[in-house]
Amino acid sequence: MARSRTHAFALPAALLLGLYLVVLLAPLALAWAQGLPARHWRDELSSALALLAFSGVLVEFLLSGRFRTISGQIGIDATMRVHQLMARAFTVFILLHPFLYVTPFMNRPLPWDETARYTLGLTPTTFLTGAIAWIALMVMVVFAIFREQRSGSYEGWRAAHGFAAVVVAGFGAHHTLEAGRYSAHPWLWWFWILLLAVAAATLIWVYLVKPLLQLRQPFAVRSVEPLGQRIWELSIAPEQRPLDFAAGQFVWLNVGHSPFSLAENPFSIASAPADGDHLAFVIKEAGDFTSRIGGVQPGTRCYLDGPHGHLTIPGSEVPGIALIAGGVGIAPVLSILRQLHHERDERPIVLLYGNRVREQIVYADELHDMQNDLNLQVENALAEPPPDWHGHRGVIDADLLRTILDRPDAKAWRYIICGPQPMIEGVEKTLLSFGVSSGNVISEQFYYD
Ligand SMILES: Cc1cc2nc3c(=O)[nH]c(=O)nc-3n(C[C@H](O)[C@H](O)[C@H](O)COP(=O)(O)OP(=O)(O)OC[C@H]3O[C@@H](n4cnc5c(N)ncnc54)[C@H](O)[C@@H]3O)c2cc1C
Structure with missing residues (x-):
């Protein structure tokens, strides 16, 4: 049935987290395993932050590549949130990286300092590539954080963001491979080459292969x-x-x-x-x-x-379904209801549909008629109701949610929420406070980068 298709190759959250940590921490382990003599703690911290951040930056390509294997179970909004939050952390690491070193810079390593313990080998070229990657990363992340305040099209921003990411990865790779004390070792060198190849393959997939596939399915x-x-x-x-x-x-x-x-x-x-x-x-x-x-x-x-997307119809082990939609968040909910209607699903279903004004309610007749064939209860709420309004007045709040939660098996129901972020957060909080487990609540927000 259609409902299982979304999860065909999607990895569960725990496995994703494990893989993420392995890739993130691998350069630290590969550096430590080299057994080089320790330097001043600030130098070691600086190298560690740079190693962590560079592997993280390369994984960011994968996170933003819309791969269903990654986002199929955890949701693409959660995937993008990780992408954004980790980008901020890596930016702080890279920001600090050049300023932590206490060891003096030298154009060439001293002949008696084979392990680069007392000098940092930094040629004008590796200094320049590091500086370009550093500046590009700062600009990219600051622009991403303040994107909403800027004028210009979303597409223009996306193109600039992608270009800056390639600059960071490309110049950062040169700096890491040529100037890094630990990255010169073959283990770490090959690790970077592999991760760079994955990042490059992601770009080729997103900007070349996927569009070519789309041409075949117009x-x-x-x-x-x-x-x-x-x-x-x-x-x-x-x-x-x-x-x-x-x-x-x-x-x-x-x-x-x-x-x-x-x-x-x-x-x-x-x-x-x-x-x-x-x-x-x-x-x-x-x-x-x-x-x-x-x-x-x-x-x-x-x-x-x-x-x-992961907002899908739950399996038959779930005794009831609550659909909670705010505004145009009704779209995926309609799809679910229409499919349940075709399947003549017999489970109890409640739809809480919130809007600001009556003119925003869509498919009112279809939703009303579905109540004849399904065990469906439709509850409309308006934040600004007209005087003759018979539905709920106000937003979808704890009082309205109680119409579902008063049932004996309510905690075992599946709660599917879609709408503006404040509504999603409010509803989720209320459901959890009523004892519904987070595993029974799935939501999708219509806003992320
Ligand atoms: C998973 C998901 C499902 C959605 N489903 C619906 C829906 O069924 N009906 C509906 O009306 N709206 C939906 N939206 C919102 C819709 O995508 C935006 O309103 C729309 O993209 C705005 O584009 P615009 O060019 O008109 O406005 P713009 O001014 O260009 O964009 C406004 C905002 O929309 C978002 N946006 C624009 N383009 C993209 C993009 N390519 N990728 C990610 N975000 C983008 C950005 O946050 C941007 O700041 C959904 C959003 C998401 C994330």
Whole structure:
């Protein structure tokens, strides 16, 4: 069944963490195993930070490569969060690296100092490559942290971020291999070559192989229809092969551009696999691309990167399903509900659907009608309700969540949450405080880099 497809090759969190630590710490172990005489503790700390940070920086390529083996179980949002947080840590390590050394720099090692214990071998070239990598990393991370405050397109930022990453890796590799006291040893040298090859292969995969594969699976726009206040339904159909996906997943969608361009945006698929080959999206106007969505012409060529995402229908061992959607977070939830409807799933299902105003509620009739065929309870909440509103007033809060949590088996239910970050955090906190285990709560946020 579709629901198992997402996890086919995805590694569990514990294994990923183990592999990550092994790769991160391997250069330290390989340096220590060389048994070189110890230098001043500040020199050793500086080398250790640089070794750690450089292996981490190279692994960052893998983390941002949208590999389902990595993100399939933990979620691509969690993967990107690790990418961002670790980048900050590595930047601090590299920032400190040149300033910690107490040993004097020398153009060439002294003849009697074969283990480079009393001098740091640093030629003008290795100094320059180190300085370029150092500056590029600082600029890249500062720009990433303050991206939201800057003007300019997201695609432009992505291109600059990718270019700076290549500069850091390339110049950093030269500096590490040529100037590093420990990296000159064959073990560590080969370790770096291997990791650099993995980073390069990631770039080739992302920017060359994947677009080539996308060319072989084109889609075309079928229709674009208004659904609600600044919300549209985009429907696309395969020109050749349909997409194999599970209800609740998302894709990076490229509408009207070459697959080699960076013009693509992540959107959840709102249709269900059982709906047929076409894919429907619920798109809210939010910026450059989305505010022009209403003008997209039928027939426009599209390419997809995906499917991604881990919001999927739980197996039959789960006694009930709570779907909690805020605003356009309804998209993956719709896909799940539509699939459950096709399967005539008999489990109790509750949908809590929060919006600001009534005009933002989409597919109200379809959701209402599904209650006839499914054991489904739909609860709408409006933060700014009109006077004649009969649903819940306010946001999705603990009171509303109690409508689900009052059931005897509520702790064993699966809670699927999608919407704005503050809503996700609030709901997760409430669920955990009611004793629901974190393993039964899955969420996806619509915002990350
Ligand atoms: C997993 C996921 C699923 C999503 N599903 C939906 C959905 O079903 N319906 C919906 O309306 N919105 C969805 N979004 C949000 C949607 O992707 C953004 O609103 C959209 O990309 C904005 O693009 P823009 O060009 O209009 O605006 P911009 O001004 O270019 O971007 C606004 C913000 O959107 C994000 N963004 C833009 N492009 C990308 C990109 N290529 N990769 C990652 N983030 C990007 C960035 O945070 C950016 O700051 C989803 C987001 C994610 C991460």
